[in-house]
Amino acid sequence: MKSNTNTKVIVFHHPSIASKSAAIHHHHRLWFIFFLSLFTLVFSFTLFTSSLHSSSVVSPSFPPPISAALLQYVSSASAAANSSMSLSELSAVSTAIRSLSGVDGGVNLLVFGLTHESLLWRSINFPGRTVFVDDSSYAVSKFEQTNPGVEAYDIVFSSRVSQAGELLRYYRTRHDCRPVQNLLFSDCELAINDLPNFFYDTDWDVILVDGPSGFSGESPGRMSAIFTSAVLARSKREGKNKKTDVFVHEFGRTVERVYSEEFLCEENLVEVVGELAHFSVEAEAGGGGTGSPEIIRFCRNSTRLSEPFAPVIGGEDDEDGGVNAD
Missing domain, CATH: 1.20.5 (Single alpha-helices involved in coiled-coils or other helix-helix interfaces)
Incomplete structure (x- = not known):
């Protein structure tokens, strides 16, 4: 049982x-x-x-809520690292990019300097074209390896911050430094002319100058980047968007401020947000790389120098940087 x-x-x-x-x-x-x-x-x-x-016809495919989240995240990360841009500065650039985005979304965006925000700019500008230029070949190589598909180029800046005053006086005597020209064939010492041909054939919608470094007299400085940005904007071909939004970061420093006022011009200044200056520069008649060889002044009211720039020491400018504006 x-x-x-x-x-x-x-x-x-x-x-x-x-x-x-x-x-x-x-x-x-x-x-x-x-x-x-x-x-x-x-x-x-x-x-x-x-x-x-x-x-x-659609608006940019990158949803505004995601853009806002990215801006907040990047600004928080930058604040934690005690470097780079604030949320208001990031938002100013982002707003310009999104407002200019066309049918397919995105713009032609040129960025001088590889920073904490580099991937943000590429994402915000999706699916537009974003090109980075930096003076560190190592940084460019590493950036390309970790982010397949990015467009980044390294260049060598021969100038130094300690030469800023001398270069500013030099350009006023050189017809090669005129505001409308094809930079690829320029002999101006301030011009960047060793990048691929497409760089000079592209009509850039937004340009951000956030490099190279300029914290000491021996740093490359942003003189050439600002001058080149101004020429690219003025030499733009006639099209639907005749203006170029140019942003210069760390505008409070002497070199950035004086060179921006000289080449991007005070009359084109839209706003200053924190340490970021926003200029809207219109293309001049005869754009596309041509222009009168007699015209070498960029602005109606140019900054005048009576003394050379003083070298920047310890990452800080002195009171006026050795610059006296008459």
């Missing part, structure tokens, strides 16, 4: 185990069907929105 009882017990529980196994199998199958349906729905929606994007 004991043996039979045990047998009955086994027979009694077996259907329950089988039922439980079947229920689990059925449960897994339901989840599989759910995920398969969800994947199909997402895939179909993606195809639909892609088709809609290609056949109609």
Whole structure:
């Protein structure tokens, strides 16, 4: 009897185990069907929105809430590292990029300097074209390796911050330093002319000068970057957008301020947000790399120097940087 009882017990529980196994199998199958349906729905929606994007006029594909989140995240990270731009400065650049974005979204964005915000600019400008220029070949190489598909180029700046005053007086005597020209063939010492040809053929919508470094007299400084930005903006071909938004970071420093006032011009200054100056520079007649060789002044009211720039020591400018404006 004991043996039979045990047998009955086994027979009694077996259907329950089988039922439980079947229920689990059925449960897994339901989840599989759910995920398969969800994947199909997402895939179909993606195809639909892609088709809609290609056949109609749409705003930039980067949603504003995501842009805001990225700006907040990057500004918080920069604040923690005690470096780079504030949220208000980041927002000023982002607003300009988004306001100029056309049918396909994004603009032609040129950035001098690889910084904490580099990936942010590329993301905010999606799917536009973002090109980075930096004086560190190592930084450019590392940036390209960790971010496949980016466009970044390294250049060598021969000038130094200690030469800023001398270079500013030099350009006023040189027709090669005129505001409208093809920089690729320029002999002006302030011009950047050793980048790929496309750099000079592109009509840039937004230019951000956030490099190279300029904290000491022996630093490369941003003289050439600011001068080149001004020429690119004025030499722009006639098109739907004749103006170029040029941003100069660390505008409170002497070199950045004086060179911006000299080449980007006070009359083109839109606003100053923190340490970021925003200029809107309009293309001049005869753009596209041509211009009168007689015109070498950029602004109606240029800054005049009576003394050379004093070298910057310890990462800080002196009271007036050795610059006296008459």
